[in-house]
Amino acid sequence: xxxxxxxxxxxxxxxxxxxxxxxxxxxxxxxxxxxxxxxxxxxxxxxxxxxxxxxxxxxxxxxxxxxxxxxxxxxxxxxxxxxxxxxxxxxxxxxxxxxxxxxxxxxxxxxxxxxxxxxxxxxxxxxxxxxxxxxxxxxxxxxxxxxxxxxxxxxxxxxxxxxxxxxxxxxxxxxxxxxxxxxxxxxxxxxxxxxxxxxxxxxxxxxxxxxxxxxxxxxxxxxxxxxxxxxxxxxxxxxxxxxxxxxxxxxxxxxxxxxxxxxxxxxxxxxxxxxxxxxxxxxxxxxxxxxxxxxxxxxxxxxxxxxxxxxxxxxxxxxxxxxxxxxxxxxxxxxxxxxxxxxxxxxxxxxxxxxxxxxxxxxxxxxxxxxxxxxxxxxxxxxxxxxxxxxxxxxxxxxxxxxxxxxxxxxxxxxxxxxxxxxxxxxxxxxxxxxxxxxxxxxxxxxxxxxxxxxxxxxxxxxxxxxxxxxxxx
Amino acid sequence: xxxxxxxxxxxxxxxxxxxxxxxxxxxxxxxxxxxxxxxxxxxxxxxxxxxxxxxxxxxxxxxxxxxxxxxxxxxxxxxxxxxxxxxxxxxxxxxxxxxxxxxxxxxxxxxxxxxxxxxxxxxxxxx
Numbered sequence: 001x002x003x004x005x006x007x008x009x010x011x012x013x014x015x016x017x018x019x020x021x022x023x024x025x026x027x028x029x030x031x032x033x034x035x036x037x038x039x040x041x042x043x044x045x046x047x048x049x050x051x052x053x054x055x056x057x058x059x060x061x062x063x064x065x066x067x068x069x070x071x072x073x074x075x076x077x078x079x080x081x082x083x084x085x086x087x088x089x090x091x092x093x094x095x096x097x098x099x100x101x102x103x104x105x106x107x108x109x110x111x112x113x114x115x116x117x118x119x120x121x122x123x124x125x126x127x128x129x130x131x132x133x134x135x136x137x138x139x140x141x142x143x144x145x146x147x148x149x150x151x152x153x154x155x156x157x158x159x160x161x162x163x164x165x166x167x168x169x170x171x172x173x174x175x176x177x178x179x180x181x182x183x184x185x186x187x188x189x190x191x192x193x194x195x196x197x198x199x200x201x202x203x204x205x206x207x208x209x210x211x212x213x214x215x216x217x218x219x220x221x222x223x224x225x226x227x228x229x230x231x232x233x234x235x236x237x238x239x240x241x242x243x244x245x246x247x248x249x250x251x252x253x254x255x256x257x258x259x260x261x262x263x264x265x266x267x268x269x270x271x272x273x274x275x276x277x278x279x280x281x282x283x284x285x286x287x288x289x290x291x292x293x294x295x296x297x298x299x300x301x302x303x304x305x306x307x308x309x310x311x312x313x314x315x316x317x318x319x320x321x322x323x324x325x326x327x328x329x330x331x332x333x334x335x336x337x338x339x340x341x342x343x344x345x346x347x348x349x350x351x352x353x354x355x356x357x358x359x360x361x362x363x364x365x366x367x368x369x370x371x372x373x374x375x376x377x378x379x380x381x382x383x384x385x386x387x388x389x390x391x392x393x394x395x396x397x398x399x400x401x402x403x404x405x406x407x408x409x410x411x412x413x414x415x416x417x418x419x420x421x422x423x424x425x426x427x428x429x430x431x432x433x434x435x436x437x438x439x440x441x442x443x444x445x446x447x448x449x450x451x452x453x454x455x456x457x458x459x460x461x462x463x464x465x466x467x468x469x470x471x472x473x474x
Numbered sequence: 475x476x477x478x479x480x481x482x483x484x485x486x487x488x489x490x491x492x493x494x495x496x497x498x499x500x501x502x503x504x505x506x507x508x509x510x511x512x513x514x515x516x517x518x519x520x521x522x523x524x525x526x527x528x529x530x531x532x533x534x535x536x537x538x539x540x541x542x543x544x545x546x547x548x549x550x551x552x553x554x555x556x557x558x559x560x561x562x563x564x565x566x567x568x569x570x571x572x573x574x575x576x577x578x579x580x581x582x583x584x585x586x587x588x589x590x591x592x593x594x595x596x597x598x599x600x601x
Contacts, residue, residue: 042569043569043570043576052576053576054570054575054576056573056575067581069581069582091575091579092575107581107582109529109530109579109580110529110582112525112528112529113525113528113529129529130529131529131533131579133532133533133537134528134529134532134533137532153533154533154534154579335540335573336539336540336541336542336572336573337573338573
């Protein structure tokens, strides 16, 4: 049976403290507008003959001449060869400018669904435009499963693999590590069937390729038998959870934790293999939780000591949830509340030191409230995988979609960089070719291969040109 | 991400004295367990529509807790349709609403497709 326990509401001690707050300071804070300059949740206006595109959070926008949704590889090849420039889109969940184009955006989501599966070997072929949750559901029906999942499951396989999307687990690799082969439609319209045996260089480059080598239509994946997990969520002090984090990451199949800024408290989450009758997923109370954290900021943000004290009195301690279900119903979900995010992957040995510094920097600003997320991923060998030189600790910082995130770059990014961090390709970062050359031993090899496959820069946009050190004239 | 810290902090006393949300909409109609379970299994009878539903709609409209009205949960759809009408709900798909992006992950869908999908999702589900 599943259990969940809601937090104790603001207690009498908290209320007594709250009524004693200095009115002037509260009044000044309560008049503060947290909205960032330039926030505009709408789509950009599209001139005649163009269409509007925006990423999930709204900070990347463009007006391409067309968003093509080809149904066949022939249609895709025709669209690619006929366009001056092309950018592929998955589900638009990248915060970086991977997708914007003023020419053609190609949506590969009609390359969708399970094509074939072999339960004995775990080898499947599946459309690259399949969204993760659909992939998990169809694999489940075939008795198979993905080895791990990220937080968000509305992304397409191609979008998530191509940005080195990951879950958490000390022994679990990022999603693309289980790619055995893929079909790639290149700038010239050729269709390439790529495996480690057929083309080892393109295989190493293509698994994490930012949509820069062409459009991937199909993957061959190594899956595992369908499995259930037992989920446990508990609340403890940040100090305790950080002290135990390395051990917990070794004890549990999946371990991660969240830190609630200005509370000194964190939530640990573990998932372990589970045999037996499952309890089912516990209903979400996410929006209430996030709303509570925001309200705490809005009302008591001016006094960090008070904010911390009220949070300490309001948050539960100990286990707050135990449940069990199929892995794909526990590990990830779509997110109803929009935000912007920076995530850097830090060498594991530097992870906790970096986290302390990031928390210190984040709490130097009184306006932050979104929980931070900390995960660990095992290494793989794709050329542009941030995890290809050893296990890394991923530290993610979020800002409400309508609030400032400029401090990600000015304050947080230098700390991540100083600790050897590599950025998530789909999350906010400012790095260009010069910095990336120093982070990835195979970067130049990737760039050379890209230039061979796409000599005219058909798959470039301004963001990719910055990453690759190419001139770009739109 | 959000789901993972669910149920940890419910500062209702604080919320009670804070500002109301800037954007108000129809009251959320919480589905019961039967509707949550049913939404996971429903698919349109038409194979073409089912394929669109699978790749574009199902990840959110078959999962409780995201703010999206569940497929087959008419009680959640009715206030929306009464407030905005079918064409208004269609306009929400075009522009995006809440966590739903513009065109609801189906840039190639026609308005006819969207109307059929709205009708399917808003029709009370039968086990």
